[in-house]
Amino acid sequence: MRPLLITVGSRGDVQQFLALARGLLAAGHRPVLAAPRRFEPLATRHGVEFVPLYDEMLELQNTVKGQGVRAAITAARSVRPMVRRLLDDQAALTARPADVVVYHPKSLGGPYVAEKLGVPAFAGLLIPLYVPTSAFPSPIVPVRPPGPLNRASWRIAAAIEAPYRSVIRTWRAEALGLRDGFVPMAELVRTGNVLHAWSPHLLPAPADWPDSARPIGFWTMPADDTWAPPERLARFLDEGEPPVYVGFGSSTTGDPDVLTATVLEGVRLAGRRAVLATGWGALRPGADADDVLVMEEAPHDWLLPRVAVAVHHGGVGTAAAALRAGVPQVVRPFVGDQPFWASRLHRLGVAPEPLRGRLTAARLAAAIEKAAELAPAARVSAGHLGAEDGVATAVARIAAAS
Known part of the structure; x- marks a missing residue:
């Protein structure tokens, strides 16, 4: 096969499509990954x-991140030239032969590229967004609606688009020559092939x-066998009991100094050491201490199996990494789908109740202590994930349709 994979977004959006591309390559296919140009070295x-796509939309996403659905909709109305530039880059993909298109809905153009090529299309969804259910509300709804409104809440994805x-x-x-039969993205995903x-x-x-x-x-x-930890990280891990990992990924906060001070006090109240990953700025970079090591980031698949508890924002990528590592979790959600995954982790028994609202050192310390008691359940969950192979299942589904 010659699969064309199209994704737009942050590293979390791109890395999972890259994992699928690697799986397709290992199965003997010839995948092409189209993604924001800044990720070309990674691919x-x-x-x-790799085919680079216009990536100024990433800067826009960074600007409105954490400001809610209304800000996202307002920003969408002000960036038509950016959207058109991104779509034009995707139109150029139709000059390449492809047997199937797998797209992230953020790409906006993925299903229409497949329509022009006359090949099957699959929406690759990393969180539930377009297939409605009465069982739970859309994960991106900012407030939990009454149960009877669960299904109606799924319309919010279409409103953002x-x-x-x-x-x-x-x-x-204009670019694809498809003048009739337009169907909105939300309807295409809901009624089409979805992974x-x-x-x-x-x-x-x-x-x-x-x-x-x-x-x-x-x-x-797959784990990157070529990555080696900085000497100071390796030494810190060797010098005492497994620490608590604290990292909030791409989340941001109005006062990183206050959040950092609260986190450090909470970890120390729990009698633990800590590795702080500053990420995109929710935590303030600072000097190391005897009981704290501060760094920007480290591969989760290497670091998390070496910690006692993972404290994070509830992003599904970080949650998945902690589940695979068999480490209990404490979740302080910020925005978007993070509260949804925080609740799922608690229901699964690998995390205490999410730390919503104002975070205090005492609340964090208590949550870390509760999480440590859930280590056996976290190890059991890791066994379940170890028996799954989402990439191989996706490769088989794609091959069967093309």
Whole structure:
């Protein structure tokens, strides 16, 4: 096969598509990954053919991150030239031969590229977004609605997409020559082929989903055997009991100094050492101490199996890494789908109740102590994830359709 994979977004969005590309390559296929140009070195390092896409949209995402659905919709209305540039880059992909297209809905153009090529299309979803259910509300709804409104809440994904539709419709006609039969993205995903790339152990399919929508497992990159920890990290881990990992990924906060001080006090109240990953700025970089090591980031697949508890923001990528590592978790969600995954981890028994609202050192210390008691359940969950292979299942589904 010659699969074309199209994704747009942060590293979390791209890395899972890269994992799928690697799986396709290992199965003897010839995948091409189209993604924001800044990720070309990452794809090249893994031997995957790469086509760069316009990536100024990433800067826009960074600007509105954490400001809610209304900010996202307002921003969408102000960036039509950016959207058109991104879509034009995707239109150029139709000059390449492809047998199937797998796209992230953030790409906006993925299903229409497949339509122009006349090949099957699969939506690759890393969180549930478009297939409605009465069992739970859409993960991106900012407030939990009453149960009878669960299914209606799934319309929010279509509302976020709606400001782009006139640009997409015009581009589809002008750049692809598809002047009739326009169908919005939300409807295409809901009624088409979908690959739900998360573990059914974490979130099983609700009873009102079709079999084709059942989750198939995370798309996980193999461990990077070439990565070696900095000497100071290796030494810190060797010098005492496994520490607590604290990292909030791409989340941001209005006062990183206060959050950092609260985290350090909470870890020390719990009698623990800590590795702090500052990420995109939720935590303030600072000097190491005898009981604290501060760094920007480290590969989760290497670090998390070496810690006692993982404290994080509830992003599904970090949650998946901690589940695979068999480490109990403490979740302080910030925005978007993070509260949803925080609740799922608590229900699974690998995390105490999420730390919503104002975070205090005492609350964090208590949560760390409760999480440590859940280590046996975390190890059991790791066994379940170890038996899943979301990439292999996706490769088989794609091959069967093309």
